[in-house]
Amino acid sequence: MKPYSTALASAALLLIAPLTPAASFNMEDVQTHGQWQSMTLALGNEHHFRAVETQSYSDATLSLNATQHVCDLPWLEMRVTLEQQQGESKTVNLVPTRLRIDEQPVMDTMAEFITERGDDGFYVHFYLADMPTLIHQMAQGEQLFLGFDQGEQPPWYMTFQLEGANRAIERMQNLCETASS
Secondary structure: OOOOHHHHHHHHHHHOOOOOOOOOOEEEEEEEEEEEEEEEEOOEEEEEEEEEOOOOOOOEEEEEEEEEEEEEEEEEEEEEOOOOOOOEEEEEEEEEEEEEEEEEEEEEEEEEEEEEOOOHHHHHHOOOOOHHHHHHHHHOEEEEEEEEEOOOEEEEEEEEEEOOOHHHHHHHHHHHHHHHO
16 A cells, blocks of 8 residues: 555544544444444434444454444444543554454554543554455454554454444444435
8 A cells, every 4th residue: 555545544534533432422223233233323413323343352342433424434443441441532552453354365554542531441443444345344254353463572363253244334324324314
């Protein structure tokens, strides 16, 4: 990938990613699809739509998210629960990351680890240039594999199940498009 393509993708993510994790959004229209759920998150006039996998880990979720009126710019996010509320909002780290669906080619990317003041989790925002391919693979696949570089230490690996992702993603996209029209 050309450096300016990565910069454009990163800038686009920063423009659409400000779903403030520490804010308490109301969950509406929650439906279960296998190991995934789809829902609307609302706070006043702000609406986000989410397809989320909460079953693979007791302390981590993986979600595909979209925002009303910019449904064509979804983002992938992971949340890991920490032991205590965080005292400040900050970017903790930016790490090289590998993402793969089943036996598909590995997608090399970067992931930003973020904490939010008053929240007991840290958030991982993925800088992905080809979201349509990832969404298509997630809808067709069985497992999503993540590998986070940790410098001198072995990589940190996680695996999320994709059973039900197709229906959850489709519903998330439909909810977003309906709300935007």
